[in-house]
Amino acid sequence: MELYGYWRSSASYRARIALNYKQLDYNYIPVHLIKEGGEQHKQSYRQLNPNGLVPTLVDGSVILHQSLAIMEYLDEKYPEPSLLPGNAQKRGAIRALSLDIASELQPLINLRVQQYLVRELGADDNAKQAWLQHWFRQSFTAFERNLEEVAGKYCVGDEFSMADICLVPQVYSAERFGISLDEYPLLREVYARLVELPWVAKAHPSQQPDAEN
Ligand SMILES: N[C@@H](CCC(=O)N[C@@H](CS)C(=O)NCC(=O)O)C(=O)O
The missing domain is CATH 3.40.30.10 (Glutaredoxin)
Structure with missing residues (x-):
């Protein structure tokens, strides 16, 4: 592959x-x-x-x-x-959390969107940062509430799933863009557990052959 x-x-x-x-x-x-x-x-x-x-x-x-x-x-x-472990209810929750990140948040902060804001709409650094802050806050606030309902050791119960796979890179992006995670204690706790897993650590951007300083 x-x-x-x-x-x-x-x-x-x-x-x-x-x-x-x-x-x-x-x-x-x-x-x-x-x-x-x-x-x-x-x-x-x-x-x-x-x-x-x-x-x-x-x-x-x-x-x-x-x-x-x-x-x-x-x-x-x-x-x-399995990336979708558990019964229908759990699998539904996994898919919903995955989509919250992959379909609702990430497209709004994608590179091409940031480039359009700057190049076509004339956004300066402050305006771009405000845009990122706004969408991260809206998404992570809801994600934290959802975690309160469904999280265990990981995003949905105690089994690793696709929802965890979606969360890790988004928190990495948030840190990269200087977004504070202070308001999301549960999200931070789950994230801290996830990044210790060997299959997650190996996928970290810094471990890839094209990584730059
Ligand atoms: N929904 C797509 C998103 C893909 C996507 O947005 N990829 C970004 C990097 S995370 C990209 O290629 N951006 C290039 C660009 O914006 O020009 C997926 O989950 O694969």
Whole structure:
């Protein structure tokens, strides 16, 4: 399998954690999102992923974009250990928390959105930071409330799941953008537990071949 990704990309980070958790070997192919206007926009990459976003997973003749679709594909092909453990209620909660991050928060703070704010709408550093703060706060406040209902050792009960895979990279991004986590004690507690897991630690951006200082 081949995973096209970028070290600091949260969606690529999700796919890496899932692959590691399932102990699947893969070749990591870096796609630099900044250099030369962004390699994700090159024709050669867009043939694989017309959205011009990472990650993309290639598994033989299968070419898949969208990290959640990639995770569900891996889960169907390699069911153990499951990314969606538990009964229907738990699996519903896992999917809901995953989507809260992958569909509601991350798209608003994605690189291309930040670039549009700055380049097309003239946002300065303060305005861009206010944008990030606003969406992180709205999302993490709700995430904290949801964790109060469903968390155990991890996001949903005591079993590691896709929701945890979505949370870790988003907290990494929050820290990178200088977002305070003080108001989210449960989220911080779960995150601290998650980053100690070997399959999560191995997926950390700093551990990737394309990592920069
Ligand atoms: N929903 C997509 C999001 C993919 C995405 O937004 N990737 C970002 C990095 S985290 C990207 O490639 N950004 C490049 C850009 O904005 O130009 C997924 O989960 O795979």
